Amino acid sequence: LTEFFVEPLFDLPLTVTSGQVFRWKRVGREWRGADGAIEYRYDPGSRMLWTTTDEISARSYLGFIDDPLDRAERIRRLDPRIGDLACAGSGLGLMQPTSLTETIVSFLCSSNNHISRITRMVERLCDAFGSGSMPSMEAIGQLGTKQLRDLGFGYRAEFVVEAAQRLLTLGNWEASLRTHDRHGAREALMRLKGIGRKVADCIALYGLGHYDAVPVDVHLWRAYCHFYEPTWRGRSLTAKRYDAIGDNLRDRFGMDAGYVQLLLYRTVLT
DNA sequence: TTGACACCTTGC
DNA sequence: CAAGGTGTCA
Numbered sequence: 001l002t003e004f005f006v007e008p009l010f011d012l013p014l015t016v017t018s019g020q021v022f023r024w025k026r027v028g029r030e031w032r033g034a035d036g037a038i039e040y041r042y043d044p045g046s047r048m049l050w051t052t053t054d055e056i057s058a059r060s061y062l063g064f065i066d067d068p069l070d071r072a073e074r075i076r077r078l079d080p081r082i083g084d085l086a087c088a089g090s091g092l093g094l095m096q097p098t099s100l101t102e103t104i105v106s107f108l109c110s111s112n113n114h115i116s117r118i119t120r121m122v123e124r125l126c127d128a129f130g131s132g133s134m135p136s137m138e139a140i141g142q143l144g145t146k147q148l149r150d151l152g153f154g155y156r157a158e159f160v161v162e163a164a165q166r167l168l169t170l171g172n173w174e175a176s177l178r179t180h181d182r183h184g185a186r187e188a189l190m191r192l193k194g195i196g197r198k199v200a201d202c203i204a205l206y207g208l209g210h211y212d213a214v215p216v217d218v219h220l221w222r223a224y225c226h227f228y229e230p231t232w233r234g235r236s237l238t239a240k241r242y243d244a245i246g247d248n249l250r251d252r253f254g255m256d257a258g259y260v261q262l263l264l265y266r267t268v269l270t
Numbered sequence: 271t272t273g274a275c276a277c278c279t280t281g282c
Numbered sequence: 283c284a285a286g287g288t289g290t291c292a
Binding site: 112114116118159217 | 284286287
């Protein structure tokens with residue numbers, strides 16, 4: 001049981017509501033969140049964070065870094081327009097959840113879906129096991145697709161169960177995924193039904209720590225067209241254009257590419 | 271390589 | 283009627 005003070009520069013509510021994780025919610029005056037079996041509570045008034053893990057791990061999870069202004073300045077130097085967003089949003093953290101199972105399940109649920117429903121689906125899955133925490137991949141692999149449909153997963157029920165079963169055939173699937181580099185991880189993940197480029201890149205960025213992964217959703221597509229490729233406005237997001245966007249942002253921002261993606265996404269979000 | 275379409279639910 | 287896409291098929 002750990003309690004610590006969160007620096008004023010870090011914006012926890014902004015960070016945990018930015019679509020990187022889905023099990024945070026406001027309860028009265030405070031915020032409560034969960035990552036796998038780890039629990040969090042935060043009081044915005046006192047800026048105190050309470051957690052069942054240790055402070056180092058909690059800060060890593062939240063994407064807290066010591067030099068957010070340096071990162072913002074670094075980005076501003078590479079592209080002043082994006083840098084202005086970075087300076088304004090320097091309290092936004094790039095999260096690193098420890099539960100890879102939760103990240104995979106969450107983003108499997110994210111396709112063609114609302115954040116509010118993604119949250120409901122993940123919460124219901126956790127509640128279905130009584131513990132209230134994310135079940136193991138083994139437990140998920142043993143679920144029936146009907147059970148998940150009853151929990152509101154819709155057609156993604158098949159994706160989740162099949163993905164779990166496929167991963168489990170790897171034997172030590174988590175260690176296996178973590179040995180890959182960014183591209184290798186994406187290739188491996190995309191072999192699973194229900195995981196395309198976008199979902200694979202989300203898992204690589206948030207779940208596997210590949211900070212140069214660039215998930216491209218419809219919001220980032222619009223923002224990218226606005227800033228970098230006006231001729232693409234109104235066109236469709238093809239696989240080729242998708243990969244060109246990631247390559248370009250990596251050329252421009254290097255290992256900050258994933259964070260730039262988050263900034264742009266968060267900015268466009270209502 | 272590109273575009274078109276269906277797909278479970280739910281929130282607006 | 284669209285939502286942080288993906289699979290499938292011309």
